[in-house]
Amino acid sequence: MDKTELLMQEQINDLLSEQPLAVLSTQRNGQPYSSLMAFAHTRDLGVIVVATGKSTRKYQNIIRDARVSLLVDNRSNNEEDFHAAAALTVLGVAKNIESDERQKFETLYLERHPYLQKFLNAPTTSFIKIEVQCYLMVSRFQNVMEYRIGEQVDLFS
């Protein structure tokens, strides 16, 4: 793996590890819908897991269209954010967690959010994995670097 890729992975891992919350975007009939979510990620950056009540609008949206986007950032809500903050846009596809991987992802999620154990284990909660295709890291106000980890080549065409 080349140096640039390693550096990129490190930056993404750092940001995802620092931040407990992400904004999840789903859509229905072309209407975007954003929600604040607790999340956890795998070290290889391939998967981000989230949990949501099955009756929620976002869950209903995901069932209809599994393509999602997440936003994670380290803003402090001060004006220095403009030069100092980094924002990470994640593009991926939401999938059901298979029973043989449930334990692994649960541990990952609860390590980050131990207070959400009851919520996670409720029968009305859906535990979802998002298979990441691409990360877009925005830093220094206008620098945008793209890290494609999925096989799909062009997500924007």
Place this chain on the structure above:
Amino acid sequence: MNKWIYSADHLPHLDTAAIGGKGMALFQLSAAGLPVPPPLCLSTAAYDVFVNGNRLREKIGLELYRKSLGDMRWEEIWDASLRIQLLFMKGGIPEELEQEILSAIQDKFGDQQLVIRSSAPEEDGAGGSFAGLHESYINVSGTGEILKKIKKVWASLWSDRAILYRQELGLEVVKSRMAVVVQPFIEGQVSGLLFTQNPLDEAQVVIEAVHGLNQGLVDGAVAPDRWLVNRNKLMIERHTAPENRESWFVRGASGGIICDSIDSDKGGSPPLDATSVDEIVRLGLKIEDHYRAPQDIEWTLADGEWCILQSRPITVGSGQTEGDKRAWYLSLTRSYENLLQLWKKITGQLLPEMDLDSARLAAVNFDEMTETQLAMELRRRATLSEQWTSVYWSDFIPFAHGVRLFGEVYNDLVEPDDPFEFVTLLTGQTMLSTERNGLLKTCAQLAAADDVLQEHLRQGTIENIGGNDFQAAIERLRSHFSIDFVGVGNPEMVDRLISSMILQYALLPGGSPSAAPAERERLEQVYFEKADKKTDMDPAVLLHMARDSYRIRDDDNIHIGRIGQELERASEYGRHRLRSLGTAVAFGTSAVNLALLLEGKPIADHAATVKESEAQGSSPKRVQARQLQGQPASRGVATGVARVIEQMTDLSEFKKGEILVIDAIDPTMTFFAPLAAAIIERRGGMLIHGAIIAREYGIPCITGVAQATDYIATGDEVIVDGYLGICTVKGKEDSAANTAA
């Protein structure tokens, strides 16, 4: 306690964080009853009020964090500094603060002329000395001027050299603050420096003194009289007079200070007599006693009264700690006088000499030379080329500061909205590069009317084709514009390149480079009106010098390229001769090695070093840039297909309308510029060659795009935003998809 203004009475409650190092030192001297012009200090809290009131903090942040400060070249930091300093000058002082400043000054000093000095909190405390890095202003009067100079002192926190020096000391640059000292201006008749302990002999005091004010002494423009005095016996051990006492610094009639010639009466005698030497030594030792450490003191003698301007411990003041590069940062700025001298030397002596040398070399025919003679000729040329390269660094590069000095003066006088408006005043000149491009256009026009000629050009030949006019133009391109220099090492490639260029130029619309003479004239008028009586420099001379500095910055590479081209011509001949003698020789073999081979001597194996970096630099596949930030160096927007130039041979593939992506453009290569839809350069700066030529032709240009050639690939569709300095990479897939749609 966060007051905005302090006097020495507040000393017990103060520290350097509030009023800076210089402010503290002056308050301490004043409190000790030493003769110091009574100081007032504008605290760092006042600086904060100004900066926050004008919302400057994040503007500075965005300037300095566009990319890692460590990745910015000095030129880019200068550019950022120019922008930041203009923000300060255009900012208003919040009314409450302004009133408090003016009434405090009025109460304490009345209508006296003032000195307004920087006092940085880190001063003398961060393992380095900030002496000379920030600005101070002498002989200031009038409300408007006082407020302006205070803003200028605040702004000087963001000079290129201050930013670099802070960065080097590991200080968090963006959090820096600045206090200001205001004192009455003391117009001394004699001034000088005093070291209470000679660094070379601890038993001695050193005194340096000049007639008039001590600015000339401090910056080295006026040579002082020097006395060495025995500390214990208080006896003069030696007095050394300068070679002459021709000039001195005195108060300027309309503010500031000026360097003037001294009248012979005064110049004939030393500034101090034995009695006054004795007096100042005693005063110096008293200050040393007070601080219990050897001191470096600036003093002046006004109407028989001694006055201490500054005192600091020698260890810090001399700033000679190991690895301290302050001197280097200070040398980044050239004085007006120094630039005038360089200007004269370059135009009057160096350029003509260089051209004479290249003409002399061009006249040499190698055919009759023996191998030994050829070897000597190669060495002679290699040496000459080295010599001129060294002159290029020592004289030509510093002369580029002429443009910067003009920019600083222009912004100071005009306070324009665009910090780089001054560049318009320098453009539109005939430069060698634009003249060369005109010749290429002439060749293209000749080719357009001649099918046979076009066919030859398509095959990459330019020798012995076309009519006399065509060959004359080609000959001139070769002899005057070092166009052969581009393809160093491969003459065939040069011909292919030139022929390809000529064919491309045929596609260009007629007319000369875009320029806006009306706008230039208008700005010139504004400049001269504002400059009227307000500067120590002659505004017309300064503008003339800046124009030459701008032009020569581009031309000099072509001049020196001729020498390089001549070295290459001899090397090519040498290679040819060696091959005819049956010796294998690589293209990259240096002239010195060729000389050895010609003499039948062995050379060290160098084959391995020729192309080592080849494997690196390939664009990483999974990590791609979507948007890269640089400096907006020439306005406009363009969309097109990128042509990444990694080596000179790539240039022959360049097609009109492509976007040129390159590490660094040399003026010998700027004939591509008129063909390009836009230019993206990794090397940063508003005043680099790519930016200069792009502005001449009105092409969008972004410079300082880190890793531009790594992240953009030939064939990528790219959008160049020359207003914001942003380059959006759409990649190949996207552009294919777009074409399909």
